[in-house]
Amino acid sequence: MNKRQVVLESISALLIMLFLYASVSKFLDFQRFIGEMNNQPLPNSWTPFLVWTVPSLEIAISVALIFERTRMAGFIASLALMTLFTIYAAAILLHFFEYVPCSCGGVIRKLTWPQHLVFNLFFVGLSVAGIILQRRSSFHSISITKNSFV
């Protein structure tokens, strides 16, 4: 296991921990999650859709990150989701919405909005690093396979 692979495995593990923790926490306290989603400055009509899609997507990304074959897709999906969360946190901080909702309860939910933004940016960075390393690792393994045929 070379250095790059160790880093790749660690990045995947960190993202899996984030997404699995977040999704399982939401499902464990689903009523509270619905209340918190309603408290967000988004239309309440979106809540039934969001309360199922967000944690389901998080679980799907975690599963994709576990397996080598689907890891690249997992990193890309993770980057997309974390970018969306980051844009939302930035929009709240920039008073883009009518009010700033409380970020209350839970462990990650105890973070303030600026802390949320920094936290999200860190995981956006990890996803980008994952994509770059995974691509390099794929190229590396392809060239090794090619060379072995020469």
Added chain:
Amino acid sequence: MKKIKLSIMTLAIALSIGGAFATSPRQSQDCQAATQYYYNGSVYVLAGKMGIDYLCATSSNICTYYKVGSTYVPCMNGVYCTQNCKTTTTPPKTKN
């Protein structure tokens, strides 16, 4: 090599699921599961459902309380508001 990969993944999954269970509030300890009240300056009034009847906007104040015996205990942080949450006044709510 596969063994190391497997142990990293197993550890990550176990930690995240275990952590979620460990940090999720038990029903009896979850103040949000109890009836919520807000303080209108003189008395405590039934608040209703968060996100539907009222909103908690960000603040270090107390948004809602719950009742333990005859005492009102702080539950949600923030500012209780029902409409025009920028100015945090409390006329009837019109979100949506």
